[in-house]
Amino acid sequence: MPHTFRPGDYSVFLGNLQDTFPAWLRERADSQMCLLADENTRLHCLPHFFEKTGLSPNTPVIEIPAGEQHKTLASCELIWQAMLDARLDRQALVINIGGGVIGDTGGFCAATWKRGVDFVQVPTTLLSMTDAAIGGKLGIDFQGIKNTIGVFRNPAAVFADPDFLQTLPERELLSGFAEVIKHALIGDPALWQRICATGFQVRPARHACDGPGSPSYNGWLEILRASIAVKVKIVQDDPFEKGLRALLNFGHTIGHALESYFMKTDDPLTHGEAIAIGMICETALSGGDAEAIAAVIRRHFPNRPIPPAIFPALWDLIQQDKKNAAGKVRMAIPGSEPFRMQLLEPTREEVEQCLIFYNGIKSV
Numbered sequence: 001m002p003h004t005f006r007p008g009d010y011s012v013f014l015g016n017l018q019d020t021f022p023a024w025l026r027e028r029a030d031s032q033m034c035l036l037a038d039e040n041t042r043l044h045c046l047p048h049f050f051e052k053t054g055l056s057p058n059t060p061v062i063e064i065p066a067g068e069q070h071k072t073l074a075s076c077e078l079i080w081q082a083m084l085d086a087r088l089d090r091q092a093l094v095i096n097i098g099g100g101v102i103g104d105t106g107g108f109c110a111a112t113w114k115r116g117v118d119f120v121q122v123p124t125t126l127l128s129m130t131d132a133a134i135g136g137k138l139g140i141d142f143q144g145i146k147n148t149i150g151v152f153r154n155p156a157a158v159f160a161d162p163d164f165l166q167t168l169p170e171r172e173l174l175s176g177f178a179e180v181i182k183h184a185l186i187g188d189p190a191l192w193q194r195i196c197a198t199g200f201q202v203r204p205a206r207h208a209c210d211g212p213g214s215p216s217y218n219g220w221l222e223i224l225r226a227s228i229a230v231k232v233k234i235v236q237d238d239p240f241e242k243g244l245r246a247l248l249n250f251g252h253t254i255g256h257a258l259e260s261y262f263m264k265t266d267d268p269l270t271h272g273e274a275i276a277i278g279m280i281c282e283t284a285l286s287g288g289d290a291e292a293i294a295a296v297i298r299r300h301f302p303n304r305p306i307p308p309a310i311f312p313a314l315w316d317l318i319q320q321d322k323k324n325a326a327g328k329v330r331m332a333i334p335g336s337e338p339f340r341m342q343l344l345e346p347t348r349e350e351v352e353q354c355l356i357f358y359n360g361i362k363s364v
């Protein structure tokens with residue numbers, strides 16, 4: 001049975017797409033539909049999507065190149081041009097099939113097309129199922145700075161089906177797992193205990209997920225249900241990030257700076273790898289138990305030393321963070337109880353100290 005969440009004026013359906021999407025679509029009267037995918041999700045996810053939803057494979061598809069480096073104005077232009085060519089009107093529905101990059105970029109293009117058309121998120125990465133697709137934050141990077149241009153606008157619905165994890169590369173699966181860790185630390189001690197338990201594996205022996213009904217599929221359903229519940233609770237409490245929602249940025253102030261910096265190198269970090277390091281550093285900054293998070297991170301993520309030579313560049317990027325105010329760097333990190341928040345205003349020296357702490361953690 002699918003599980004339904006209500007983070008706002010829309011539903012998040014968790015379960016087999018076949019049991020959710022066709023019934024939902026039958027209730028609508030969209031004039032036109034178009035799908036947005038990247039090169040990978042077009043190949044790996046679209047056939048599955050058509051098969052499960054019964055939608056015609058002739059539905060127009062807009063494709064953009066894959067990856068964070070394409071979460072840009074250039075991709076938006078490509079999408080808007082394709083919308084123009086398809087004469088997409090204001091009653092059209094845009095279906096975003098992909099990870100956070102497709103969801104954020106496609107959602108932003110839909111939200112601004114003719115002052116906004118409806119869009120649906122069909123997340124295909126662990127990160128987008130648990131986090132990016134929910135909550136209505138949309139946007140793109142600008143001049144290499146993450147999520148600088150964007151809007152808040154809720155999707156018409158979100159359809160999360162762990163079946164898509166079957167084809168997701170291991171590094172991307174782990175990237176999403178960082179957000180699952182974040183949600184556990186923010187609001188679900190039982191989920192955190194489960195993750196910490198010896199023997200917990202992100203990827204079972206063969207691949208991430210077999211089909212619906214299999215133990216791996218059901219395992220992902222349980223983890224996603226717990227993790228999505230944390231995101232949904234925060235978004236319900238604070239849809240426009242005036243307070244508690246800032247907690248979802250735990251690990252992201254330092255994480256985004258690392259992600260932006262390494263994006264321009266030959267060895268970029270995934271979003272989750274950057275956030276994993278950010279969570280260790282920000283917990284260390286707060287005087288919390290960074291060792292506990294580091295122990296879990298060390299089991300699942302590769303070691304990635306941060307050269308002290310890049311600390312000044314990282315500080316510059318941290319100063320660009322949207323949460324900063326009155327010239328001060330601001331970070332939100334979990335408090336001592338679930339769904340409680342502490343705000344930190346660290347200095348440059350303190351940030352450097354926590355990066356040095358991270359570099360000192362021995363890998364297993």
Ligand SMILES: NC(=O)c1ccc[n+]([C@@H]2O[C@H](COP(=O)([O-])OP(=O)(O)OC[C@H]3O[C@@H](n4cnc5c(N)ncnc54)[C@H](O)[C@@H]3O)[C@@H](O)[C@H]2O)c1
Pocket residue numbers: 038039040041044045066067068071098099100101102104124125126127128131132133134135136137138146147164165166167168169172175176271272
């Ligand atoms: N809007 C929000 O609230 C929010 C929250 C968290 C993160 N984000 C954003 O999400 C983005 C990261 O998302 P992501 O990690 O999903 O990255 P992504 O969208 O780049 O996807 C990662 C890679 O996996 C491929 N892929 C996706 N699904 C696949 C599948 N099922 N099988 C095979 N390959 C597949 C993609 O083509 C891409 O190469 C960042 O830009 C981040 O800022 C947004």
